[in-house]
Amino acid sequence: NAGVTQTPKFRILKIGQSMTLQCTQDMNHNYMYWYRQDPGMGLKLIYYSVGAGITDKGEVPNGYNVSRSTTEDFPLRLELAAPSQTSVYFCASSPRTGPTEAFFGQGTRLTVV
Amino acid sequence: QQQVKQSPQSLIVQKGGISIINCAYENTAFDYFPWYQQFPGKGPALLIAIRPDVSEKKEGRFTISFNKSAKQFSLHIMDSQPGDSATYFCAALYPGGTYKYIFGTGTRLKVLA
Numbered sequence: 001n002a003g004v005t006q007t008p009k010f011r012i013l014k015i016g017q018s019m020t021l022q023c024t025q026d027m028n029h030n031y032m033y034w035y036r037q038d039p040g041m042g043l044k045l046i047y048y049s050v051g052a053g054i055t056d057k058g059e060v061p062n063g064y065n066v067s068r069s070t071t072e073d074f075p076l077r078l079e080l081a082a083p084s085q086t087s088v089y090f091c092a093s094s095p096r097t098g099p100t101e102a103f104f105g106q107g108t109r110l111t112v113v
Numbered sequence: 114q115q116q117v118k119q120s121p122q123s124l125i126v127q128k129g130g131i132s133i134i135n136c137a138y139e140n141t142a143f144d145y146f147p148w149y150q151q152f153p154g155k156g157p158a159l160l161i162a163i164r165p166d167v168s169e170k171k172e173g174r175f176t177i178s179f180n181k182s183a184k185q186f187s188l189h190i191m192d193s194q195p196g197d198s199a200t201y202f203c204a205a206l207y208p209g210g211t212y213k214y215i216f217g218t219g220t221r222l223k224v225l226a
Contacts, residue, residue, distance in 0.1 A: 004156075031212050040122065042202060042218040043157070050211060058213065090156050094212060101147065102214055104156030 002026050006091050006105035013081040013112045021076040021108050023091030031094045032074040033102065034058075034066065036087040043090065049074055081112045117205050119217030126224050132190035134220045136203035139184065143215075145206035148177065148188045151219075152199050160201070161188070193224045 007022045025032065030051045035043040045058030049068040063085055065077040074093075078085060088109050094102040118137045126132045136146075147162035163170045163177040163186065170177045176189040190197055203217040 033214070035216075040218060042119070043214075043216040045213060045215070048211065048213060056211070092156075092214075100145075101159040101162070104158065106154075106156050 004091055004093055004103050004105035006089075006108050008108060009106065010109050011111070013078070013110065015081060015083065015112060017081050018077070018079050019081070019110075021078070021089055021091075021110075023074045023076065023105060024072050025074075025091075025093040025103070026072065027093060027095070027103065028071060029093035029095050029103070030071065031102075032068065033092045033094075034064070034074070034076045035090045035092065036060065037090060037107075038087050046076065046089075078110075083112050086110060086112045117203060117215050117217045119203050119220060121220060122218070123221045124223070126190075126193045126222065128193065128195060128224055128226050130193050130224075132188075132193045132197065132222055132224070134188045134201055134203070134222070135185065136187065136217050137183075137185045138205050140205070140207070141184070142208055143205035144208050146177070146179065146186050147204050147206070147214075148175075149202045149204060149216075150199050151202065157202055190222075193222075195224045195226045198222055198224050 004025045033048045034046040044060045047066040049055045088107050090107050091105045092102040148160045149157035150160040151157040161175045174191045179186045201220045204214045207213040
């Protein structure tokens with residue numbers, strides 16, 4: 001059971017480039033989330049999804065887009081990368097059965113230069 | 114209203130001592146309060162969690178104390194060990210069907226051998 005898998009683990013982007021951070025989970029969880037983690041700032045919610053075909057903005061959505069075509073996959077798209085998007089990105093998922101644990105992936109460390 | 118304030122930012126404790134991390138929240142609608150532990154290079158993982166109808170929950174050396182009237186909760190690590198050295202995040206779950214997790218800013222704990 002792999003849990004939540006994120007790819008790539010590391011990436012360096014040039015300003016203005018675009019990329020997609022991949023996230024897939026094999027636990028059949030309905031809820032999925034994207035967070036970014038910056039030093040001293042904790043985890044900030046970028047986007048979340050309550051099920052396939054449904055997504056919504058979190059606290060810091062600007063500069064990002066998401067899609068949720070299947071239960072398993074929740075990719076995060078960065079368009080026109082900026083240095084402010086240098087961060088560690090975490091994908092997480094949780095089951096539909098009420099308040100419970102969120103399972104996190106290993107993270108993607110992104111540097112925009 | 115959606116913030117969770119966490120303190121201290123960093124903590125150094127001697128082996129065998131007690132580590133205490135505090136969190137405060139504003140939104141009384143939050144209905145689930147987990148603590149996550151994160152080791153370097155890894156995603157956060159659930160350590161222990163509490164619902165607001167309970168004042169204390171203990172699992173091994175880890176205890177959550179919850180004060181609903183003060184809107185505060187804390188993590189106590191008894192007999193702290195060097196292996197407990199990690200970053201700890203408190204969180205609160207925002208209800209209403211979306212199950213968004215709002216995280217504190219994190220506490221970096223170092224336990225000296």
